[in-house]
Amino acid sequence: MEEQPAPDISLLAERYNPLEQRFRPEDSPFTTLFADITHRCNMACRNCYIPVRDLPDLPVDWLYDILARLPHRTRIRLVGAEPTMREDLPEIIAKVREMGHLPVVLSNGLKLGRASYVARLKEAGLGTCYLSLNGGLRDDLYLEIDELACADRKLKALDNLLAARIHVTTGTIIVPGVNDAHLPEFLEFLVAKGVRDIHLRSVGEVGNYMQGKSLRLDALEEIFRASLPASLPQPELIGEYGSSRDFRAGRVSIQLTEWPELGSLERGRITPDGWLEPMFESIVANAGHY
Template identity: 25%
Template sequence: MLQDSFGRRFYYLRLSITDVCNFRCQYCLPDGYTCEHDRDFLTLAEIEKLAATFAQLGTEKIRITGGEPSLRKDLPDIIRRCKQTPGIKQVAITTNGFKLPEHLPAWLDAGLDAINISIDSLDPKQFQLITGHNKLATILTGIDQALAAPHLTVKVNTVLMRGFNGDHLAQFLAWVKDKPVSLRFIELMQTGDNATFFDQQHVSGDTIKQALLNQGWMPALKDKTAGPAQEFYHPEYAGKIGLIMPYSKDFCASCNRLRISSLGKLHLCLFAEQGHELRHLLANETATAIASEITALMADKKVSHFLQDRLTGATKHLAMLGG
């Protein structure tokens, strides 16, 4: 079992397979994707070896991210290889849902267990303003299809922004009233490229937490492989609400995930100063040898992401590592 020097255990790997994204979200890539390197992304064989390596180290859950992972045509094969890895109990993806109704059947056939879909507004005009695409209706149709799929866990991610959706809580609550989806509000995080936007738009999740508690919502229990969301349920609602508040006290104390970039670097934190090269090992070393190297690198993991000190590390924008 992977463990760092602070006693935290790591069951969960976020695996980026591309940093390309076709959306232009205001908080991430407002000017669109710009390629700053060769698009020599991890191959299917490399991904298979990484999955086997992390499974040896106790990883039980792999989340496939981007950029936008569905831009890779071999995404179903990637899902299938990860799912077939002994020891991996859950395979999930995070997607913008651009072609969700079209892609979902192939993902399900490959063995997908869980899906997170990004929707930052339920208003079509506001959604287009945030993302640069008029795709909300398509994505909502895809979500309904996902909810109808047996055994598929469906979550929706919403990045909180003061001037775009900061006062939309009532609209979102009405949406989950009869829809069995977990909707998670994510505090806007500062990255290397968005400092001014962050200062203008950051909203604390504490205000939403208090509003939920005042309306009778109650905290839900978490699984050991769950993400950092504080989740709440209400007996009169089919859906749940989660809050991801990276600026809250002791947020990093429950850290249980590591990240691999689409170029094969191990990132011990989303906001680490650098990634550690693993790709040269994937070609020639066994999974056991690579696992030993990863175990040794855990000594470099810090106690905190230090976002509260406005230190954003090497993360220029969230598409680099899939958030």
């Protein structure tokens, strides 16, 4: 691959509106940090908290400098838009590992339908992937929510990740009147596949989103409980903080989130001017402009 000059980080920073609650990398209180490594995407979903596509990729040397200054081992969530659009994603994963941090990729899964590509990410050091599955098993639901009939490609990605023994967290936005009735069948499928980490969340009213479809946490829990497959025991609430609730049902962990999840200092975000901010407050304050 021909080497390309790194873009000027100021092109990212000039679109950014800072918050008051900010931390230098050396003072990070966060156990997880989100790094927006690209704004390119191969989908155009109706719910997207950062719909901007005209900003350059994050320069890796700049990112590594931030990571080198962190005071403790941190889960680094490599996100986008779609992080697999970067040809150097395996190298980024390997470098994050080399620096002593834990790389996590959040993906729509389209490129993960190639087993050889998943193997490259695994060999680079990827141990965990958050896979977006908003339409469950059905093309019509993906069309309605993500504007692309891609069920087969998404489910192939899931199979490849599981076969590679990469830990998978599935993420599903619950849209009332669209995919909520499909949830019982989909949860049964995930449990049968051996998925042990499931995240259900509401439509977040940030960036691009489906109007009038956002659920409160209590309503999200009601839908979840009504959708439990017979193969799972009744879930036990094991943690509640901010706008999230964590449940355990046998060997399966389920997290419900009324998105955006505000008030947490567990998850932060690397900003274009080199500071760290609470993840969801940062998204809301910036309103999707970077």
